[in-house]
Amino acid sequence: MTQLAKTSAPGIYRAHGAKCSGTSRCDCPYVIMWRHRGRQHKETCRTFNEAREKKALRDSVDSKPVERTRFGDYFPEWIETYAGRTQCPSARGRGGRARPRAAVDAQGRDPRRKAAGEGLAHDKA
Numbered sequence: 001m002t003q004l005a006k007t008s009a010p011g012i013y014r015a016h017g018a019k020c021s022g023t024s025r026c027d028c029p030y031v032i033m034w035r036h037r038g039r040q041h042k043e044t045c046r047t048f049n050e051a052r053e054k055k056a057l058r059d060s061v062d063s064k065p066v067e068r069t070r071f072g073d074y075f076p077e078w079i080e081t082y083a084g085r086t087q088c089p090s091a092r093g094r095g096g097r098a099r100p101r102a103a104v105d106a107q108g109r110d111p112r113r114k115a116a117g118e119g120l121a122h123d124k125a
Helices: 048-060 071-081
Strands: 003-006 012-016 030-036 039-045
Touching: 012 048, 030 048, 039 048
Parallel strands: none
Antiparallel strands: 003 012, 012 030, 030 039
16 A cells, blocks of 8 residues: 655655655655545645645635626526527517526515516415
């Protein structure tokens, strides 16, 4: 089994093989370790300099989450361009636009039924 030995750089280890004593210079690869989404990953490199460069590249990547677009902000733009899953004319409303089927607003109400005065979409029984 491969034994990992610490090096002078944090997160970089030397992977000594079963036949290597690990006391003198050897041709064993270097291993860099990092975490992504809570899981540990590792990658091997031939030289220490290559391992340092790859480790620096991994650490320099911005790990902030990407800001997501909310459904309510995205839906009006999307529905104008949505062509539907099929070419069936019954899936289209007046004016050639696709009709929203299961769209709900932020309060959980069906916007198509607001005019009719019905309550929440999930309160239907």
